[in-house]
Amino acid sequence: METIQDISHFKGIGHQTAITIGTFDGVHLGHRKILERLINDAKSSGLKSTVLTFFPHPRMVLQKDADIQLLNTLEEKKQILARMGLDYLIVHPFTKKFSRLSATEFVRDILVNSLKAKKIIIGYDHRFGRNRNANIQDLIAFGNTLDFEVEEIPVQEIDEVSVSSTKIRKALLEGDIVTANDYLNYPYMLTGTITKGKGLGKQFGFPTANLHIAEDYKLIPKNGVYVVQSEIQGKQYHGMMNIGFNPTVSGTEKSIEINFFDFDGNLYGQKIQVGLLHRIRDEHKFETVDELQRQLKKDRNHSLELISK
Template sequence: MKIYNSIDSFTNESKTIVTLGTFDGVHLGHKKILEKVIFSSKKMNAESIVLTFFPHPRTVLQSVEEMKQLNTIDEKITLMNQMGIDNLVIHPFDKDFSRLTAEEFVRNVLVEQFNIKKIIIGHDHRFGRNRTADINDLIAFGEEYNFEVEQISAEEINEAAISSTKIRNALNEGNIDLANQYLGYEYMISGKVARGKQLGRTIGFPTANIHIEESYKLIPKEGVYIAKVQVFEKTYFGMLNIGTNPTTDTSKNQKIEVYILDFDSDIYDKPITIYFQKRLRDERKFETIDDLKNQLNSDKESTISFFRNNPLH
């Protein structure tokens, strides 16, 4: 897959099949659209293009604070590549771009830059300045500029049941099962292992503190989770805690740390990826350290039992 950091940087002599959107999460609903793009590109001897945007248009147009997203740019690239997309264009979304009229967008971007043969979009797609143009306008432009338009119905991509917003809500509520079901894969966070206070080591549960560089990445609800942990290109069982460690720490700063079962290696500053499996419980403050250790041992047994019934794959 070829990656372009702006529309202007895209160069290709071939005809293209295009879809566009934020595709946050690249969830099962999105995959219905992407599969159609890939199928059409092969059938019509053209190349597939996904045009997506960063930052999220809503943060630019509505002046809201940074919107938490399901995927980092790197994760989105990986997921699109796994799908088999030929070209991914990640365009910087700003107010100047938002002021393009519908016809300017069609003529300058789709026709002149992308050499479009066909566009495939969802049922409610709107585009152009103030999002005033709809599917009927796009069909008219297609007739004028000689490209096909295919609209995917709400029923076909099951949008009533799956949306990025619903997945964000599920993660904010700690409902990992539902989020993973909608995504079609295990929700993940990635970062580097940072040095912490090493308090876990003193109670027999040494943890890796995870620093996530992308501030826009959505972190699920605070609590204790069963997780798969990928480090050194190997996968391990893990118990993840998102929270403030109220029993041993008074700073009230949120931390993300994972206890990796049967693991004893120096991984400071190494990349680490967490795949969420199941939420075990809320974080809570214990009266004594022994009470905390007893709970952690219980969590460990639950984790081992979970993976015994759900082997790594």
């Protein structure tokens, strides 16, 4: 998959495209139906499968007070789409100026002239152009004039996508990682850089790597202890991760700390990705550090049991 930043850089490519448009946050099972149809249709028609997405998310620009939480960072989304076999991902900067393009300008100048669209696969409820005043019937009319085909995604499939996104966010905020992963069809991921913490975990016999996530829009699941997996230096490791405030040691700032099993090395400054597999308990304040240590040993044994299954 080739990722292209900004539509204007999609030049000199002598292929016509099959395109779908959307944010595809999470790239979950509902999205995959649409994307697989796009990829298969493109192959059978001799076209290049292309996703046009936007960053920042339009709500970040048009509703600056929107407390938006996304399932994927942009980099995570790129990884997932690349694995699906997409030909092109075009990430266009969303600005207020771009939002003011008329429907005609968007279809003629962007989709047809710039992106060489020969087929557009889109939902029945898709709206576009200035003030979102054009709909799929307008797109079909443009297609008749500008020589491209429009395939409408049925209401049932669009509703599935909407429901899936809502259910995934709700499940994560409730700590139901199993349901979220079922809808995503992959372990929910957190990607960040390992930073130095207070070193308290090492004193307890459970050294932790502190994960700093730069993207403040990334949805962080409910506080608690999770079983996780990560690829480090080409090898898979499991561990347990705490999201929360470390109340037993009077923590005041929220942190994400991972104790990797059977890993002995320095991760400071490294960027890693963690997949969440299970949630095993809430975060608790223990009366003593000894109590906390005993619980951590139980957590480790419980985690290893879940991993072995």
